[in-house]
Amino acid sequence: MFYLQRYRYCFLAGCFAAGGSFFGKMPSFLESIDLEVSKSHKVFIIIKYFPIALMIICNVLNWRYFLKALQLTEQTLTATVLTSASNYIVSFILASLIYKEPITWLSTFGTTLIVLGLWFLCDDPNKKAPTKNKDT
Numbered sequence: 001m002f003y004l005q006r007y008r009y010c011f012l013a014g015c016f017a018a019g020g021s022f023f024g025k026m027p028s029f030l031e032s033i034d035l036e037v038s039k040s041h042k043v044f045i046i047i048k049y050f051p052i053a054l055m056i057i058c059n060v061l062n063w064r065y066f067l068k069a070l071q072l073t074e075q076t077l078t079a080t081v082l083t084s085a086s087n088y089i090v091s092f093i094l095a096s097l098i099y100k101e102p103i104t105w106l107s108t109f110g111t112t113l114i115v116l117g118l119w120f121l122c123d124d125p126n127k128k129a130p131t132k133n134k135d136t
Helices: 002-032 041-072 076-097 105-122
Strands: none
Touching: 002 041, 002 076, 041 076, 076 105
């Protein structure tokens, strides 16, 4: 499990990329639900501009950690794939939990394939296969 530490920036970049998408959709989502609060100027600022500021912060952090991931991984393709895959998975989870988007068998199958691909990509190449003891 310690070999995954070299990929931590990839996963962080993917999570912040999903956060940027999540907060980018938030103003339209908040407008679609009927809030019981009067439409004052302060509420308008909170509904419109606060999620956009969070989206910008998440996107800046996404690029920061993605660049760190590119520096630490041996191949740029590995960093790109891990960041994208973690972005897709976190976006899928957030969309289904917060925005109540439907979970279909196709989206579940696709997420399963992404997780399997991540598992194969992040598998430790130095892990030794268990050897059988000849004494027993």
